Amino acid sequence: MxxxxxxxxxxxxxxxxxLLSASANQLLQATTDPDHDLMQIVNVVKTDATLTARVLKVVNSAAFGLINEITSLDRAISYLGERLVVGIAIGDCAAQLFDxxxxxxxxxxxxxxxxxxxxxxxxxxxxxxxxxxxxxxxxxxxxxxxxxxxxxxxxxxxxxxxxxxxxxxxxxxxxxxxxxxxxxxxxxxxxxxxxxxxxxxxxxxxxxxxxxxxxxxxxxxxxxxxxxxxxxxxxxxxxxxxxxxxxxxxxxxxxxxxxxxxxxxxxxxxxxxxxxxxxxxxxxxxxxxx
Ligand SMILES: [Fe+2]
Ligand SMILES: [Fe+2]
The missing domain is CATH 1.10.3210.10 (Hypothetical protein af1432)
Structure with a gap:
């Protein structure tokens, strides 16, 4: 029963x-705004040290096979693309649910x-x-x-x-x-x-x-x-x-x-x-x- x-x-x-982190929330809001640009995404990620570290780790992971390490956040985000960055932020916050x-x-x-x-x-x-x-x-x-x-x-x-x-x-x-x-x-x-x-x-x-x-x-x-x-x-x-x-x-x-x-x-x-x-x-x- x-x-x-x-x-x-x-x-x-x-x-x-x-709850979702403030940065994940801001990223979601930015993604839904038709007039946003990548700089807005970069600025949100910058305010969150954990997320910044995660983004840099993802871009330099073996999956992307880069020869030279990317150390700048701007370059990391433009390389990964917005959706992946938002995905990382949501995946982290909601890991308890996704897993x-x-x-x-x-x-x-x-x-x-x-x-x-x-x-x-x-x-x-x-x-x-x-x-x-x-x-x-x-x-x-x-x-x-x-x-x-x-x-x-x-x-x-x-x-x-x-x-x-x-x-x-x-x-x-x-x-x-x-x-x-x-x-x-x-x-x-x-x-x-x-x-x-x-x-x-x-x-x-x-x-x-x-x-x-x-x-x-x-x-x-x-x-x-x-x-x-x-x-x-x-x-x-x-x-x-x-x-x-x-x-x-x-x-x-x-x-x-x-x-x-x-x-x-x-x-x-x-x-x-x-x-x-x-x-x-x-x-x-x-x-x-x-
Ligand atoms: Fe469903
Ligand atoms: Fe489904």
Whole structure:
């Protein structure tokens, strides 16, 4: 028998999660501002000694194979690019959530981070390859955070996975989202959205977290971005990298074609890019974290 999560309970769960650092928050705000430039990113990182050290460590890690060490922060950031810097900042602050073993989804240790990183890369590629006006860095960051709600509710779903899959098979549940809602009274997008409010995440990112499985419900202003991450999420799962039992157990909204203008061959191509890029990014993150 599962326990229901009440609105008070979700706030209690969220209060046990560390807040984002001031620098991570400022970086997220900058990424969502269409007029920002790289100097703004550099100036935020400069104010945070730990983050500065991490950025320099990542750029000089074996994953990038640089011959000469980069010692200037400006050069490090322009070499890594904004999204990676923001990724490092979020990854550090939310490590407790990203590293959580998703027992409720029977996910392996690190499954959430791996899936989120692949979704981030895929979302960035969707935006880039469809010649969208959306900032690819924003798509990446939103992809990285889209499933954060799973870390909040996973413990409450323990022991339910095989039953849920059976019920989806028998059409008793329409998908995994409906199962979460029915069993514990909260699905992971809604739980994630509650965290987004507490963390004061920028609106487009909060919207992605809330509607990444139901993009048609997102507000018109952010719908294109939400569809891009919806597709990115599905590409990550199609590539065999979900977070556990729930992989591919959600609906794909095929209306994405109205918002994302991709050539029919693009999906296969994006999967290839995701595989290549993932190896490099994963290595740089983990080497720098040691
Ligand atoms: Fe999700
Ligand atoms: Fe996902």
């Amino acid at each position: 599962t326990e229901k999560i009440t609105p008070e309970e979700i706030q209690k769960i969220i209060s046990s999660v560390p 959580k073993e998703l027992k409720g989804y029977e996910g392996e240790h690190g499954a959430l981070w791996r899936h989120d990183l692949r979704t981030a890369i895929a979302s960035r590629e969707v935006v880039t390859q469809s010649n969208s006006t959306i900032n690819p860095d924003l798509a990446f960051t939103a992809g990285l955070l889209h499933d954060i709600g799973k870390a909040l509710i996973s413990d409450y779903l323990q022991g339910t996975a095989s039953d849920v899959l059976q019920k989806i098979e028998n059409n008793e549940f329409s998908d995994y989202l409906a199962a979460e809602e029915e069993l514990i009274g909260f699905d992971h997008p809604r739980a994630g959205y509650e965290l987004a409010l507490v963390w004061k995440l920028p609106e487009p990112i909060a919207e992605v977290i809330r509607f990444h499985h139901t993009p048609a419900e997102a507000s018109e202003e952010f719908r294109e971005l939400v569809y891009a991450v919806h597709l990115g999420d599905n590409i990550a799962m199609m590539g065999g990298c979900g977070t556990g039992a729930d992989s591919m157990q959600y609906m794909l909204d095929t209306n994405y074609t109205q918002y994302v203008d991709l050539h029919p061959n693009a999906l296969a191509n994006i999967m290839l890019v995701v595989n290549e890029d993932y190896e490099k990014l994963e290595r740089s993150f983990s080497e720098a974290g040691e």
